[in-house]
Amino acid sequence: MTFAHRVAPYLQALPLTLILGVFLVVPIAVIVMVSFWDYDSIRIYPDFVTFNYEETLFSFVTWKTYLNTLKFTFIVWAITLFVGFWVAYFLAFHVRTATMQTVLFLVCTVPFLTSNIIRMISWIPFLGRNGLLNTALVDAGIVPAPLEFLLFSEFAVVLAMVHLYTLFMVTPIFNTLMRIDRALIEAARDAGASGFQILTNVILPLAKPGIAIGSIFVVTLVMGDFITVRFMSGGQSASVGLMMANQISLLQYPAAAANAVVLLVVVLMIVAAIVRVVDIRKEL
Amino acid sequence: MSKAAAVELAAVTKRYGTSVAVDRISLKIKAGTYCCLLGPSGCGKTSTLRMIAGHETVSDGDIRLGDTVVNDLPPARRGTAMMFQSYALFPHLDLVDNVAFSLKMKGVAREERREKALAMLGLMEMTPYASRRPAQLSGGQQQRVALARALITDPQALLLDEPLSALDPFLKIRMRAELKRLQASLGITFIHVTHSQEEAMALADLAVVMNGGRIEQAAHPRDLFNRPATPFVARFLGDHNVIEGRVAAVADGLVRFEVPGGPTLTAPAIAGTEAGAPIAVAVRTDKIRLGAAPDGLGFTGLVSNVEYRGSTVQVAFAVPGIDDFAVSLDEADFYRAPLALGDAVPLVWAPEHVHVLGHA
Numbered sequence: 001m002t003f004a005h006r007v008a009p010y011l012q013a014l015p016l017t018l019i020l021g022v023f024l025v026v027p028i029a030v031i032v033m034v035s036f037w038d039y040d041s042i043r044i045y046p047d048f049v050t051f052n053y054e055e056t057l058f059s060f061v062t063w064k065t066y067l068n069t070l071k072f073t074f075i076v077w078a079i080t081l082f083v084g085f086w087v088a089y090f091l092a093f094h095v096r097t098a099t100m101q102t103v104l105f106l107v108c109t110v111p112f113l114t115s116n117i118i119r120m121i122s123w124i125p126f127l128g129r130n131g132l133l134n135t136a137l138v139d140a141g142i143v144p145a146p147l148e149f150l151l152f153s154e155f156a157v158v159l160a161m162v163h164l165y166t167l168f169m170v171t172p173i174f175n176t177l178m179r180i181d182r183a184l185i186e187a188a189r190d191a192g193a194s195g196f197q198i199l200t201n202v203i204l205p206l207a208k209p210g211i212a213i214g215s216i217f218v219v220t221l222v223m224g225d226f227i228t229v230r231f232m233s234g235g236q237s238a239s240v241g242l243m244m245a246n247q248i249s250l251l252q253y254p255a256a257a258a259n260a261v262v263l264l265v266v267v268l269m270i271v272a273a274i275v276r277v278v279d280i281r282k283e284l
Numbered sequence: 285m286s287k288a289a290a291v292e293l294a295a296v297t298k299r300y301g302t303s304v305a306v307d308r309i310s311l312k313i314k315a316g317t318y319c320c321l322l323g324p325s326g327c328g329k330t331s332t333l334r335m336i337a338g339h340e341t342v343s344d345g346d347i348r349l350g351d352t353v354v355n356d357l358p359p360a361r362r363g364t365a366m367m368f369q370s371y372a373l374f375p376h377l378d379l380v381d382n383v384a385f386s387l388k389m390k391g392v393a394r395e396e397r398r399e400k401a402l403a404m405l406g407l408m409e410m411t412p413y414a415s416r417r418p419a420q421l422s423g424g425q426q427q428r429v430a431l432a433r434a435l436i437t438d439p440q441a442l443l444l445d446e447p448l449s450a451l452d453p454f455l456k457i458r459m460r461a462e463l464k465r466l467q468a469s470l471g472i473t474f475i476h477v478t479h480s481q482e483e484a485m486a487l488a489d490l491a492v493v494m495n496g497g498r499i500e501q502a503a504h505p506r507d508l509f510n511r512p513a514t515p516f517v518a519r520f521l522g523d524h525n526v527i528e529g530r531v532a533a534v535a536d537g538l539v540r541f542e543v544p545g546g547p548t549l550t551a552p553a554i555a556g557t558e559a560g561a562p563i564a565v566a567v568r569t570d571k572i573r574l575g576a577a578p579d580g581l582g583f584t585g586l587v588s589n590v591e592y593r594g595s596t597v598q599v600a601f602a603v604p605g606i607d608d609f610a611v612s613l614d615e616a617d618f619y620r621a622p623l624a625l626g627d628a629v630p631l632v633w634a635p636e637h638v639h640v641l642g643h644a
Contacts (some may be wrong), residue, residue, distance in 0.1 A: 181372060183369070183370060189359055189360070189367075190434075192360030198630055
């Protein structure tokens with residue numbers, strides 16, 4: 001084999017290696033490195049201290065924040081899964097023409113034509129104390145006084161997150177549902193399955209990879225979210241991302257880095273658990 | 285096994301919007317018959333099968349299984365089972381669970397249904413593969429599993445939608461024999477949709493040729509081949525030359541007819557034939573010989589193509605006024621005096637081999 005033959009495969013692999021190296025491996029390595037550094041209120045010092053991890057892992061606030069984040073994650077995951085599955089189901093099985101499917105799918109993506117922040121801010125005039133919804137409810141005599149829990153509350157956080165992330169559940173589930181051979185559903189009906197039995201015995205098992213991928217999207221997005229929590233809770237709720245953002249604004253980079261490493265490990269464990277339950281390789 | 289049921293269609297019609305897929309067809313299939321619905325794509329054969337199965341609503345007319353009108357019954361309560369074209373095995377279940385699916389839907393306990401499914405897989409000689417997934421099987425094995433899954437419901441009629449179309453030619457012939465054997469041993473009614481006349485010939489007790497949503501002819505394959513009812517049937521079955529013309533004269537039990545722009549030929553007269561009426565006859569390609577013809581029982585054609593087919597040689601001739609005309613010659617005979625493209629050759633057939641076709 002000539003020199004060129006031996007080198008060619010490495011050259012072909014080089015661009016991707018460089019991109020992954022520069023944009024994934026190096027940043028993570030830097031974060032891990034910084035998480036062991038020391039800091040004071042104005043600067044950070046190269047060092048090797050485990051203090052940042054001790055502070056993160058043994059503080060009551062961290063645990064509470066993690067639990068709160070996990071709570072958001074679970075609630076948002078459950079709601080997006082429910083809503084996302086039925087939207088995808090409707091698109092895949094009840095919309096007959098491919099054109100209509102494309103049109104309705106594009107309608108689902110319309111919220112993404114504006115930025116994340118604008119979408120969240122738009123909730124404020126709608127949900128606020130004197131917002132559209134409260135005014136309408138009070139005027140209609142349904143409630144005596146404006147509802148306070150609508151905005152700047154955990155309810156608002158969950159609502160905004162569901163709004164932001166449902167599409168990430170719809171897309172992969174829709175994809176798997178579209179791949180289900182319609183003859184399978186007929187075969188199930190031929191074997192005497194009722195609509196519900198077809199759903200539980202054929203459609204859900206075959207939609208599992210899509211559900212798993214959607215779940216990974218939603219879980220990682222919600223676990224890392226800080227801006228939704230900050231805006232929609234009005235500072236009354238905490239999340240891991242928000243905690244890190246606060247540490248960064250106080251220039252406590254090593255503490256934020258340690259927090260980031262812990263978050264990364266937690267998220268990877270959740271993803272590993274999902275992948276263990278469902279074989280998504282079939283889908284990729 | 286349960287008793288076989290007769291299947292009867294009475295003026296069954298299927299409309300999709302304004303287009304008519306199946307047009308008032310009536311058919312009686314006796315219990316225990318192997319029936320093939322045969323025709324080109326779009327002829328309505330699959331729609332007919334799906335209506336019998338209950339996967340398609342009947343627009344008009346009645347479908348009877350045994351003594352019951354099943355028009356409004358769901359598929360599983362008709363006593364039919366369907367085997368799908370691509371088998372439609374559940375990819376997420378192993379073979380036992382695939383076969384046991386209908387039992388599970390009925391609420392049969394797990395142990396009992398697995399036992400029955402294993403027995404059915406045994407009948408299909410698939411026991412060693414019981415714990416595999418469908419994707420790990422060959423086409424022929426998948427077909428056996430699909431059969432097992434359909435038969436476990438104890439159907440009175442088994443409906444097969446192009447069951448052999450996914451197989452390679454050798455396997456096709458083997459699985460064909462298996463289907464025939466299975467039907468004979470179970471004794472239930474099989475209704476098998478196919479576009480292959482060869483398949484229908486090999487399998488059917490009753491072959492139903494369909495075209496444009498109507499039945500052209502329903503008969504035993506031998507009757508179909510020897511006495512095709514219409515030009516369509518003769519052409520679809522192949523090995524027939526269809527000659528169309530206009531009657532010139534009727535005399536002594538013989539019809540003389542003229543092919544426009546071509547030869548004048550004779551055929552046996554059938555009742556009601558009058559001068560000036562259109563007529564079509566079929567002559568089998570293997571009944572034509574080379575040689576000078578008596579009046580009206582042959583003509584001269586130019587060799588336009590020669591195809592070697594093993595035991596026979598198919599020679600196509602260009603004849604004025606006739607679109608396709610082919611002669612099937614014994615291979616040894618042909619090579620004793622081979623024909624070349626462009627040769628002018630006299631062709632002849634015996635009067636008893638002229639079959640008069642009706643008009644559909």
